[in-house]
Amino acid sequence: MMAEDDRREELHRKIIEQAKKNKKSPLTIAVIGPPGVGKSSFINTIITCITGEYRQWVKTGLGEGAITLRAIWVLQKRYMEFADENLQQYVFPDILDVVGFEDSDDDVTRKATELLFYVRIPSDILVHEVLKKMRTSGTWPVEKMYPLTAECKKIDRVIFVASAANSNLPLGLCNAVRTVISKKKRVRGSVAQNYLQYSEAEFLKRKV
Template structure:
């Protein structure tokens, strides 16, 4: 593990000095979230494994009087954390402050968003719109929305969620990525598109985690930071490079976050969140509501909505509705075509054999033993077997493709 010169210098401070500086930052933050009005809803979004849940816990630890707790479940990709946070989870101030006296302040509600892959297709952008407009019910699995999109298309998805109550309308977006991994450029593009091209424009902030693992003077890191800030359109005051409460940091310092907090981690996060929660920054056209038709779509002369297809997706219009044609549908069509060809061939041969049997056989007896055997094989049972196997292949294929999807 690598630590830069700035952190080596800061380690020379005493714990008392750190705590004094932390308390000063807490007081400055509380001036930004004074009583009155309502608390901001802040969405935290990033790809799996970027340290998003650790950053979420670190924010709440910096706000909390008692120290670190695992409010947002963390873990490795594919484990329990992925299963839990593939739905929308919110953490209002009443969950994490731990001191009733602080409840008068407008500490923000943190909305933990997971389940978004590095993608920027039509479905991902619409799901982001649904979340940012507060239309996705809390703890609802994102996979439910994905299945709805697959079955009813983009119009069905919009129609379903447009009827929901606005529960957690997002006021700020914090995009989180790792300083040691390739950037999720397509997801960054999708977030920027929805946050800034809609009528309701939401301020976007960016965080790179795992500062303790990189050298800030390294050219590769500097190029990554530049791409990250430009990809989200971030000035320096809306960007943070930080280390979060995690196992690696505990091991490096030889003290557990369960027993003792790390004020050196709290301070930069408190400074950053003071900028995020600055009431001077406004959401443009904040009262705008979720619409059935995205402002980015244009209407055709016959009032049909033109949907932007992803690179691996084509569209067909059936009864005036645009439906996606994906790779699985092409595979199903190909297999069914092959099965139909085989059945037609079987039926053609069956008709020829039936004609020979009619000419060579009288009742149940045929002129030749070989013809007798052939005609017996040409029974209805054989046809039933072939038909049953064909149906089984199509059904099995459908199940397998759904699982793969």
């Protein structure tokens, strides 16, 4: 069995190899999933693997019930200041910590996901307030409030995080993300796309 230090070194090597392939601007990656499954901890771990130093780039336990309440950006130009100089020549991703969504595949969840994937909701806005407004007034007032403009940054990749402590995969939310990804061809998702290839039973066996 590979020792923990060896596993960490191997992961670090693979991350550097991928970074060397990107010579352009940073990829934008959104990390999404149900509330409280550890998305923020996952992001902190990724950045620790890159920089070799642990820092709480996104707070775990922000708000009630350890739930992230706003969409939070962690930019590579910020965290790479703490990396070794020999790594600063490479381009690493900008990462978006998306507020946790309940397991639902309704119009509001899909529209909110789309707004976040096009970064139309400002980072100082409480996302659950946007969801509440859409559920009471419909989606169009929010679309008008946060229009799609040329300045809106697009998400390039999506990582879906679920908890192994829960035996039920959040298939509703997974399908909502999949629907948005399939409509927005630029966005690629690690879990949502893989889900298309398997039956529910087969996919659950692959959950870690």
